[in-house]
Structure formats: C-alpha cells, structure tokens
Amino acid sequence: MLQTQETIINRQGYRLHMIQSNKFKTLHFVAKFISPLSREHVTKRALLPFVMQQATKNYPTANAFRQKLDDLYGSTFSMDGSKKGEMHIITARMSVVNPSYLSTDEPILAEAVQFFNEALFAPKVLDNGFDPKIIAREKQSLGQKIESIKDNKMQLANMRLIEEMCEGEVYKTHVHGYPEDFDAITSESLYNYYEQVIKKEPLDIYVIGDLSELNVEALFDQYIERATNGPIASMQAEEKTVTKPKEIIEEESLQQGKLHFGFRTHTHYSDDDYPALHVFNAIFGGFPSSKLFINVREKNSLAYYAASRFESHKGLLFVFSGIAPADFKKAKKIILEQLEAMRAGDFTDEQIAEAKLLITNQYKENLDEAYGMVEMLYNQQFSTKDSMDDFVARINAVTKSAIERVANRIELDTTYFLTQKGVE
Amino acid sequence: MQYNQINETVYQETLSNGLEVLLVPKPELEQTYGVFTTNYGSIDNQFVPLGEMNMVQVPDGIAHFLEHKLFEKEDHDVFQEFTALGSSANAFTSFTKTAYLFSTTTEIKKNTEILLDFVQAPYFSESSVEKEKGIIAQEIQMYDDQPDWRAFFGIIETMYENHPVKIDIAGTVDSIQNITKDDLYTCYHTFYHPSNMTFCLVGAFDAEEMLQVIRDNQSQKSFDPVQTIKRERVVEPAHVNKDHEVLHMPVVTEKCMIGIKETTTEKPTDFIKAELMSEMILDYFYSKSGAYYQELYDLDLIDGSLGFETERQLSFAFSLIGANSTDVEQFKAVVLKQLDTFKTYMFSDEAFTRMKRKMIGGLMREMNSTSNIANSVSQYHFLGIDYFKLLPMLEAITKEEVETFMHQWIKSDNVASFFIKKETQDD
Structure with missing residues (x-):
C-alpha cells in the first residue's frame, strides 16, 4: 500500500532518484554530498553552504541570487550541513511551483534546474578562490550564530550533554564548526575543499513532484560533469560501553532547569532489533501517551515537556525535560524509573499495539511531505533491509520480548542538568 | 465550491x-x-x-x-x-x-x-x-x-x-x-x-x-439558542503607547524589534488587501533578496537572522521587523530611516512583478501542507474571507494600490522599538 514511486538511475557521476507524486503544487530538488565527520574539516563544511548561497558566476551578489529565485515565482533554495551518525552531509534543497498551476509560458522549470545546478557547480570564483569579502563576512555570521546557541537553553543543554557524553569520540564534533578554525581558512583553501566535495563525494540527487511530462535525466545531465560517483558510504560509528555513568550539573541565569539524559542503545539502523527500538521509544517517551509524558507531566505536574528521541546510526537515546530547578532529584528519579519499568516489561499488549499504530501513522504522514520523503529514502540506502513497505511490516512484527531486550541493552551514560544560579 | x-x-x-x-x-x-x-x-x-x-x-x-x-x-x-x-x-x-x-x-x-x-x-x-x-x-x-x-x-x-x-x-x-x-x-x-x-x-x-x-x-447534542456574544471593545489610540523600551536579560546576543502599529478595518476585502500588501512590502525590502536586508547586512548590523511578520486581526494590527544585532542602536537608526522612505517610495514595474510572483509562489507552497490549509481555511472563514480566493485577490492587486498603501503606512507616531540587552555585569 505504501508505494513511493522511486526510480533510481546511476547517471554519469551521480545517482538520480526520481519520485513521481501528485501531492504537491511544487517540484522539489535535493542534492546530498556525504563524507565522514571529522574535527579537521567540519568548520569548512559548516561555512561552505553559507558561502555558496552568497554568490554564483551568473548571480554574483546575494541580491542577484535571491532575486532570481523571486523571479522564478518565489522559488526557495537552502543549503546546510548535518550530522548523521559519524557522517557529515551537505544538503541543498530547492522548490519551485509546478508551472501547470501558473498562467505563464516561461520555461520556469528548466530555469529552476539550471539555477539549482549553478548554485552547486558554478560558484563565484576570484583568483582561484571564493570572494574573500564573502568569506570574511560569512565567518562573522557563523561566529555569531555559534555564540547565540547560548541563548537557547534547550539547545545549549543538548550540546553540552553530547560534548560530555561523547568526549573522545568523533560524534561530539559540532556541526556548526569552531570559530578558532576561522583564521586558518582562506578563500583558496575553502575553494580547494569545495572542489573536493563537488568532485569526489558520493552525490545523490532527488527530484520529487509531478514528473510525468518531464525528461528529468536530460535536464540534470547537461549540468553535471563528474568522472565517477562513489557508492553511498557505509555507516560505521564508534561503539562505546559505559564504564561509569557521568553526572554534570552546570549553572546559568535561567528560570527553568533543563534536565537531559544521554543513553547508549547498542541498537542501530541495520540491526534486526531496530524496529523494536522504535516501539520501545514510542512507549517510553516518543508521544504524549508515553510513560515519560504521563508520569513526569500528567501525574506529577513537574514539567511542561518530557520526551525521548533516539539517534539511529550512532546508537544513542536522549531524554529531555524542562523542570523547576528545585525538582531535580524528584524528576530524575521518576524518569529513570520509567526506563526500569520498560526493562521489567511493565507495559501492556495494548500499549504495544498503540505504539505500532502511532509509528506507522507518523511514518505515513512523512510521506506527504516532500523533504520528509527524501530523508527516509536517503536513510534507506544505509541499510540492506528496508523498503518502505517492509518497515511497517517489521514494526508490526515486533514482540514484547524484543522490546524488553532492547530496553535491557540501553545504558545510561550521562545525566546533564542546566540549572539556575544559586539553587540547590 | x-x-x-x-x-x-x-x-x-x-x-x-x-x-x-x-x-x-x-x-x-x-x-x-x-x-x-x-x-x-x-x-x-x-x-x-x-x-x-x-x-x-x-x-x-x-x-x-x-x-x-x-x-x-x-x-x-x-x-x-x-x-x-x-x-x-x-x-x-x-x-x-x-x-x-x-x-x-x-x-x-x-x-x-x-x-x-x-x-x-x-x-x-x-x-x-x-x-x-x-x-x-x-x-x-x-x-x-x-x-x-x-x-x-x-x-x-x-x-x-x-x-x-x-x-x-x-x-x-x-x-x-x-x-x-x-x-x-x-x-x-x-x-x-x-x-x-x-x-x-x-x-x-x-x-x-x-x-x-x-x-x-x-x-444528537442539544445547545442553547444562538446568541450574540458581547465582548468588551477597548479603546486603543492609533499612536504607539511608548516609542521605546529596553529589557535586560542574560543574553549573549542582543536583539532589536521594530513595531509598526496599524489601523484596523473590518471590511473583508480591505482586510485581506492590507494583509497581503503589508506582507508583500516587508518581504520585498527585508527578505534576503531585499535591498534593505542587504544594506543592514553590508553594515554588519545583522547576522543573517533578520525576521519580519504581520499580525492582522479585526481589533488590532501590527507589523514587526527584528534581528539579533551586535549594535542594536545602529540597527534601530538604520531601520527607522529605511521605513521613512516608504512615505514616497515608487516601485519599478519589474520590481512589482517580482514581488507579486514571489507572493504567489509562497501561497502555492503553503497549500502543500494539510495543516496549513485547514488552519487558514478556518481562520479566514471567521473573517468572512475565502482562503482559496486569496490567489486571485493577490493577482488583482495593482502597483498603485501598493504604493498608496505604503505611502500612508508609516506615520510620525506609529512606530516603536524594543531592545533585549545584556545584563550589566556586577557579579
């Protein structure tokens, strides 16, 4: 029932994924470059998407670049870097209104494809480098962005938790990069790095929308010149067993304390028990019917939010809640009791059935969202097992003992509490 | 329909x-x-x-x-x-x-x-x-x-x-x-x-x-007979209450908000036009393709976080422009000067076409989302406006209408500013 009509074609230098769908009034293009996460390159990879959106060969100022998008009926273009396990992905996204809804004869679509490719493959170059003025200004912006994370306490607590928990592992690398690297990055060195990304890294391009009348391959082939394309990288991440759980308490000027936990699941995307981890999380803390929400919020009125989320590739589980600073011990005890209850099998068959429905529902809803669909399809490449239909079948096959098994494998690694100055 | x-x-x-x-x-x-x-x-x-x-x-x-x-x-x-x-x-x-x-x-x-x-x-x-x-x-x-x-x-x-x-x-x-x-x-x-x-x-x-x-x-359910709800109508002056306020908070990055207090209208066609036009104008100047965005960027007054919005209801309406800034005073001064140009600004035909196209694309994109459609259809219905007619209404807006609207938008007494500033260090 869950047919996504994805056709994958290996073109010269890239994999083209075409997804026919009549759900949208727009067409969407997504390009993804992937590389192992590394402390050495991360700041360059964080800067690149900003620099590339400032100027291209034919649109040499940010104004000209953005005005072209406006001319294309308010097309949108964005680019960013993200972490997936211990890999780093640079993603460019563009959407353009399907011309069949517009009263125009202009070749909007061909121009949009051209724009997308220009943004990726034809940046503005001065003397074998990017424009030094752009680099300087974008370093400054990125620096400010990194600083302002401190003004978002939830993000700050999350970042600090991962720093503490993954000390010594590459996963702790900040996706925004490090201001102390800025001085060493010149317009030439960044451009050299860019060329490596563009020429060497595995590239996947997704095109989604009503493609029935389009020759998508021809549209893209004319812009992409790459000798070869690597296979999608395999997702290896460092495994660590907890020797002694850490507890970190830090103070800030704030009203609400942020109590976050980091666990190791030892269950990964390609494992047989991966669907059971989904069901575990749905019962434990993924939804408003989950144990965390019911016990921390509804029964004890300690928090407005209390939830859990897992990371599939590195094998991590996080719990987040916002509590009054004085409630630390009480909230911590209740949260950890919920995990104990999961380990002891203290949940019913009805809860399991409900969890499966919730996951399936959420999964299908994602298929109504173009970029959500791309993320799922891209993820699928990292596993040999999954097709979309299989996923639902695998969720439905999860047994109670598998959920308990997953729960018992989960280890608490780090408790992080960001609290108010001067409150015990 | x-x-x-x-x-x-x-x-x-x-x-x-x-x-x-x-x-x-x-x-x-x-x-x-x-x-x-x-x-x-x-x-x-x-x-x-x-x-x-x-x-x-x-x-x-x-x-x-x-x-x-x-x-x-x-x-x-x-x-x-x-x-x-x-x-x-x-x-x-x-x-x-x-x-x-x-x-x-x-x-x-x-x-x-x-x-x-x-x-x-x-x-x-x-x-x-x-x-x-x-x-x-x-x-x-x-x-x-x-x-x-x-x-x-x-x-x-x-x-x-x-x-x-x-x-x-x-x-x-x-x-x-x-x-x-x-x-x-x-x-x-x-x-x-x-x-x-x-x-x-x-x-x-x-x-x-x-x-x-x-x-x-x-x-299957019974309800009281339909009655008109009597809500208090508060008298609110057209001018801003205060020109400027500051809040000190433990922040790393300071913020400035500029607010334009607007007159309200209950007639649905005027309402929707005012809403579309204020959004279109702010977007034209303050989105990333905008000249005023670029000016603020070139002056190092923003870090890419500039935001703007319009909130229009039957009894109140305002528009906001805000950003993180390393120099909130200067940011404020420049934006106020920019807003002042609205009083006489004229669009080229090319610019007007572009700004309208962008709005059209934005509206179509909103219609990709079921939640957006459901919330917009509901909220506009209360105002006597049909959400799916927004597109033809938008297409019908002329350059002269937008200019006339813009020329009377900014007055001497309807703009205010607000800063979030760092706490003064004494510990």
Whole structure:
C-alpha cells in the first residue's frame, strides 16, 4: 500500500532518484554530498553552504541570487550541513511551483534546474578562490550564530550533554564548526575543499513532484560533469560501553532547569532489533501517551515537556525535560524509573499495539511531505533491509520480548542538568 | 465550491446549531488533518457571560488554560483516545482563536467524532485545575527564558496601551493562580457555542460521507439558542503607547524589534488587501533578496537572522521587523530611516512583478501542507474571507494600490522599538 514511486538511475557521476507524486503544487530538488565527520574539516563544511548561497558566476551578489529565485515565482533554495551518525552531509534543497498551476509560458522549470545546478557547480570564483569579502563576512555570521546557541537553553543543554557524553569520540564534533578554525581558512583553501566535495563525494540527487511530462535525466545531465560517483558510504560509528555513568550539573541565569539524559542503545539502523527500538521509544517517551509524558507531566505536574528521541546510526537515546530547578532529584528519579519499568516489561499488549499504530501513522504522514520523503529514502540506502513497505511490516512484527531486550541493552551514560544560579 | 486554477474543492455547510463545517478532500494524501476552532483567544478577557447582564473580567491566560483542561475528563485523558487509534492530537491558543486538532492516516470518522465530542463535553474539577497550574507555570517559565518570545511581547507592550493583545497568551505564573473551575465554565459556555466555531477537515476522505458523520454527531447534542456574544471593545489610540523600551536579560546576543502599529478595518476585502500588501512590502525590502536586508547586512548590523511578520486581526494590527544585532542602536537608526522612505517610495514595474510572483509562489507552497490549509481555511472563514480566493485577490492587486498603501503606512507616531540587552555585569 505504501508505494513511493522511486526510480533510481546511476547517471554519469551521480545517482538520480526520481519520485513521481501528485501531492504537491511544487517540484522539489535535493542534492546530498556525504563524507565522514571529522574535527579537521567540519568548520569548512559548516561555512561552505553559507558561502555558496552568497554568490554564483551568473548571480554574483546575494541580491542577484535571491532575486532570481523571486523571479522564478518565489522559488526557495537552502543549503546546510548535518550530522548523521559519524557522517557529515551537505544538503541543498530547492522548490519551485509546478508551472501547470501558473498562467505563464516561461520555461520556469528548466530555469529552476539550471539555477539549482549553478548554485552547486558554478560558484563565484576570484583568483582561484571564493570572494574573500564573502568569506570574511560569512565567518562573522557563523561566529555569531555559534555564540547565540547560548541563548537557547534547550539547545545549549543538548550540546553540552553530547560534548560530555561523547568526549573522545568523533560524534561530539559540532556541526556548526569552531570559530578558532576561522583564521586558518582562506578563500583558496575553502575553494580547494569545495572542489573536493563537488568532485569526489558520493552525490545523490532527488527530484520529487509531478514528473510525468518531464525528461528529468536530460535536464540534470547537461549540468553535471563528474568522472565517477562513489557508492553511498557505509555507516560505521564508534561503539562505546559505559564504564561509569557521568553526572554534570552546570549553572546559568535561567528560570527553568533543563534536565537531559544521554543513553547508549547498542541498537542501530541495520540491526534486526531496530524496529523494536522504535516501539520501545514510542512507549517510553516518543508521544504524549508515553510513560515519560504521563508520569513526569500528567501525574506529577513537574514539567511542561518530557520526551525521548533516539539517534539511529550512532546508537544513542536522549531524554529531555524542562523542570523547576528545585525538582531535580524528584524528576530524575521518576524518569529513570520509567526506563526500569520498560526493562521489567511493565507495559501492556495494548500499549504495544498503540505504539505500532502511532509509528506507522507518523511514518505515513512523512510521506506527504516532500523533504520528509527524501530523508527516509536517503536513510534507506544505509541499510540492506528496508523498503518502505517492509518497515511497517517489521514494526508490526515486533514482540514484547524484543522490546524488553532492547530496553535491557540501553545504558545510561550521562545525566546533564542546566540549572539556575544559586539553587540547590 | 470548485477552484479550478489550484485544483481544490471545498464543501461548506452551516449546521442548524450554527456550526460552520468546511471540508477539503485531497484523496492523493496519506494524511487527514482535522481542526475544531473557536473564535475565542487571549484577547477576549472582558465579556458578558452567556445568560448574564454584566461585563466581567477574567484572569489573564484563561483561554490557554481552558485549552489545556479540555483534554482532561473525569476518568481519562483525551490524548489517550487519539493515540489508541495511532493518531496525534494537539491544540493551540492565539490572540483570537483556540483550536483543537488531530492528524491521522486511519479511522477518520472515529477521530472526527472524538474531536467533536471532547471539545463539546467539558469536565473541570478543583483538583484538576490546581494540578494544571504547575504544568502551565513550567510552560510560562520555558517561554520566559526565550529571548525571542520576550522580544515579541516586549514590542507589543511598547506599542499598545489598553488593548489586551499586550497580555501574554499564557498569562503569568501569578495570574493563573487565580483561575477557578467556575471561571473555566463561564468562558466555556460563552465561547464554545457551535455558532462561534468552525470544524475543518483536510485530507483523504469522502466529503459527503464525512458531512453526514458530522451532521449526525451534532444532531444528537442539544445547545442553547444562538446568541450574540458581547465582548468588551477597548479603546486603543492609533499612536504607539511608548516609542521605546529596553529589557535586560542574560543574553549573549542582543536583539532589536521594530513595531509598526496599524489601523484596523473590518471590511473583508480591505482586510485581506492590507494583509497581503503589508506582507508583500516587508518581504520585498527585508527578505534576503531585499535591498534593505542587504544594506543592514553590508553594515554588519545583522547576522543573517533578520525576521519580519504581520499580525492582522479585526481589533488590532501590527507589523514587526527584528534581528539579533551586535549594535542594536545602529540597527534601530538604520531601520527607522529605511521605513521613512516608504512615505514616497515608487516601485519599478519589474520590481512589482517580482514581488507579486514571489507572493504567489509562497501561497502555492503553503497549500502543500494539510495543516496549513485547514488552519487558514478556518481562520479566514471567521473573517468572512475565502482562503482559496486569496490567489486571485493577490493577482488583482495593482502597483498603485501598493504604493498608496505604503505611502500612508508609516506615520510620525506609529512606530516603536524594543531592545533585549545584556545584563550589566556586577557579579
């Protein structure tokens, strides 16, 4: 029932994924470059998407670049870097209104494809480098962005938790990069790095929308010149067993304390028990019917939010809640009791059935969202097992003992509490 | 009603109890989104309760408190009814509306009935009201720690003298302590009458079938006769309350908000034009393609975080421009100078075409999302505006209209500013 009509074609230098769908009034293009996460390159990879959106060969100022998008009926273009396990992905996204809804004869679509490719493959170059003025200004912006994370306490607590928990592992690398690297990055060195990304890294391009009348391959082939394309990288991440759980308490000027936990699941995307981890999380803390929400919020009125989320590739589980600073011990005890209850099998068959429905529902809803669909399809490449239909079948096959098994494998690694100055 | 240009169909019916039903079938989707909205929000804090004679004032934050409490019944929590079907449910309270919603990929009929039934069967008790105070206090404190939220309400408080838009939607930790179960019932009976509400469904369903489900559900319940709700009309001057305010907070990055207080209009065509034009103008100058964005960027006054928005309702309207800045004073000075140019600015034909095209594309993109469609169809319906007619209305706007609007937009006394500044270090 869950047919996504994805056709994958290996073109010269890239994999083209075409997804026919009549759900949208727009067409969407997504390009993804992937590389192992590394402390050495991360700041360059964080800067690149900003620099590339400032100027291209034919649109040499940010104004000209953005005005072209406006001319294309308010097309949108964005680019960013993200972490997936211990890999780093640079993603460019563009959407353009399907011309069949517009009263125009202009070749909007061909121009949009051209724009997308220009943004990726034809940046503005001065003397074998990017424009030094752009680099300087974008370093400054990125620096400010990194600083302002401190003004978002939830993000700050999350970042600090991962720093503490993954000390010594590459996963702790900040996706925004490090201001102390800025001085060493010149317009030439960044451009050299860019060329490596563009020429060497595995590239996947997704095109989604009503493609029935389009020759998508021809549209893209004319812009992409790459000798070869690597296979999608395999997702290896460092495994660590907890020797002694850490507890970190830090103070800030704030009203609400942020109590976050980091666990190791030892269950990964390609494992047989991966669907059971989904069901575990749905019962434990993924939804408003989950144990965390019911016990921390509804029964004890300690928090407005209390939830859990897992990371599939590195094998991590996080719990987040916002509590009054004085409630630390009480909230911590209740949260950890919920995990104990999961380990002891203290949940019913009805809860399991409900969890499966919730996951399936959420999964299908994602298929109504173009970029959500791309993320799922891209993820699928990292596993040999999954097709979309299989996923639902695998969720439905999860047994109670598998959920308990997953729960018992989960280890608490780090408790992080960001609290108010001067409150015990 | 069919809308050929965008390929959408809307089924609309007013039931005998006054409820407006709006159905937008989209069979190509997996998901269905339902939203039950009452024309009641945080600004409705003074009114004549149903069946009474005198105006009363209720505690700040009560509409939002009521939204939380409707989910709790005598023996269960309504979330559980939705999650048992695999659906998700939620609710939100704005200045003027409270909305309850679900999204699902199965059992549309059951989800619809649960939504209608739980909103129409309140159960408030002293103990459950007390319990909720702790949860909402944490919600308020979470927002209190967010500089963006503080800046948003900061600029509104600076602009408004009397209008209840200046009150934080969730109230304060103190104000919610005064809320009682009787207050909740008073608000509920006054504002949750079907004639003050809409029910909208967008997604994969058969419209005739669902219409019948809703009719049957409603005909089984009895309601008081339809009455007009008397809400206090606060007199608010056209000029800003204060020109400038500052809040000191423990922030790393300082913020500046500029607010334009606008005149209101109740005539639907004028309303929608004003809304579209103010959005179009702000976008033209302050989005990343805008000349004024570029100027602020070139002067190193923004870090890429510039934002703008327009909020227009029947009794208030304002537009905001805000950003993180390393020099809030200079940011303010430049933006005020830029806004001053609006008084005489003329667009080239090329520029006007571009700004309109961008708005058209934005509107089409919004229509990719079921939740956006459902919320917009509902909210515009209360204003007497048909959401799917926005596109032709937008297409009909002329350059001269936009210029005329813009030339009278900025006055000598309707612009205010608000800073979030670092705390002075003394420890």
